[in-house]
Amino acid sequence: MNSRVLHIAVNTFREAVRDRVLYNLIAFALLMSAAAVLVGMISINIERLVVVHLGLTAISFFGTVIAIFIGIGLVSKEIEKRTLYTVLSRPVRRWEFIAGKFCGLTGTLVVNTFFMAIGVFLALAYVSHHLNSFDFAVLVAVYFIVLQFLIITALALFFSSFSSPLLSAIFAFALFVIGSFAEDLRGFAGMTHGIARWLATGAAYLVPNLSALNIVNQAGHGQGVGAGLILFNSAYALVYTLAVVSAAVVVFERRNLK
Amino acid sequence: MHAIEILGLEKTYRVGFWRKRPKQALRPLFLTVEEGQIFGFLGPNGAGKTTTLKLLMGLVFPSAGTARILGMELDDRRMKAQIGFLPEQPYFYDHLTARELLRYFGQLSGVEARQLGRRVDRVLERVGLQEAGGVELRKFSKGMLQRVGIAQAILHEPRVVFLDEPMSGLDPMGRFEVRSLIEELKSEGKTVFFSTHILSDAEALCDRVAVLHLGELRGVAAVEELAAGMQAKVEIVWQGNSVPAAVQALGIDCRTAGDTMRAVLPEEHQDFVLEALIREHLRVISLTPVRMSLEDYFVAQLGEPVSTGKGDSAFGQPLRSIPEPASDSEPVGRARL
């Protein structure tokens, strides 16, 4: 990585940590331990299912909230507070700033998710007394959730490069919700006719396909995940993220700072 | 080579939410600054000083025109490594300490890792913040932030330093320190371009000044010329509540403050008024020259809008003919190309 991008990323990470973003881990830890203990007491052979579902949903929820709420401020806050002036008057290109901000926040999310994943596996080990090869699917599910974070962060960053934090939050959250039903949307689009079909299909493929990145159910039931899906999803998330971040750069390159 | 060469920079903002009206913040500006000079950029509030600096820093984009710094285009990375910028009312990352912030900025400016620590310590000392290096910036006062702002502008030893109102928010000691710092920069061969609306700061420091008003350049000159055009005033305070008839006849505004009288008058009437007071056996308490700020000056002389062209005769006209002291080969009267 380019050294300026790296320095900006490190600073973004440091800011998130000092703003106590990682404190959500405490809430997560409490949640997981409570769940593990409770499920362990009931014990009707669905402990594993409950822990995986709850754990992955919580990982996704906490991460999405962080991605949106920090993502929307990445650029707009620096413009608003004018901290950007002294950065951009240095030999830093605007795209380097955007790239650094993006890497910093996704780095934060990866670290955050890493600790949460450890929590999920600890809880799993506690309720089923050992880990087995099925649990590999849980790992893949966590990986897919991280891919979701990439996309959501990119979208939040994109919106924040031209609109206010509030609007950015609304847009990003709306796309997150719609994207979670992307597959259904594609199904609906197939049912319409004529020009509507073209429009609907276009829209359905434009929104991020977050539902394909959600394999919580398979993971819960211990089903295996094919290498093909892993590869395809990785490529999809990467291309989508890159496109959105590039769009953010294009917008930001032309922008007059307040 | 010119340190700064502004070739017709112009900025029109669109203001208003619904129907956007154009607002011309900067009319086409032509200006050159020689290397090694301290150059003052003067003008009342809203004159377009900050707009010019933001254009030069590439923070906003010009509606027309270009500029070069050290002979390079505004988006040239090599040029950006050689300039420093203090924004107006600077604000920095809350979560960092002063030392961390300076390290970060040093890295972004490409200061070598080996030198970084030493540079940061030195520059903190230079702006009088050696004690506060480890304090988080959210706990900094306004003047301390201003000092950090100056520190980050000179940290990487730039050849040209741009300062937007460097004295604002500083206590008297701080102002004095910043003045000497700017002089030091000059003695190191650096070019300093700073905006201000305080004439005394410009008087104390600048080789040359440019005056901007309502987005238009009104003239470029050495400071003495600027000060010479201004009518000096004095303030006289005396004991008692009576005003001599002779003084009253001058139409001077006298005010009571406790059991003293206070009058501000043009310097040329000073002796006359003093004699009148002595003749009436009134005890003079003080006689002080009044420093006019640039705002007073503008109110007095540049009050009219630019478009009428009347305002020019008071000020712009004589200035344009003043030759540049440093080098006579350079055209000076570029204000109105």
Ligand SMILES: Nc1ncnc2c1ncn2[C@@H]1O[C@H](COP(=O)(O)OP(=O)(O)OP(=O)(O)O)[C@@H](O)[C@H]1O
């Ligand atoms: N983002 C903006 N949108 C619209 N108008 C602007 C914008 N920024 C500045 N202006 C206008 O441009 C003019 C010049 O402003 P500028 O900030 O350059 O003045 P200044 O000389 O720095 O004044 P001050 O001494 O108060 O700092 C002002 O009339 C201001 O209202």
Ligand SMILES: [Mg+2]
């Ligand atoms: Mg200003």
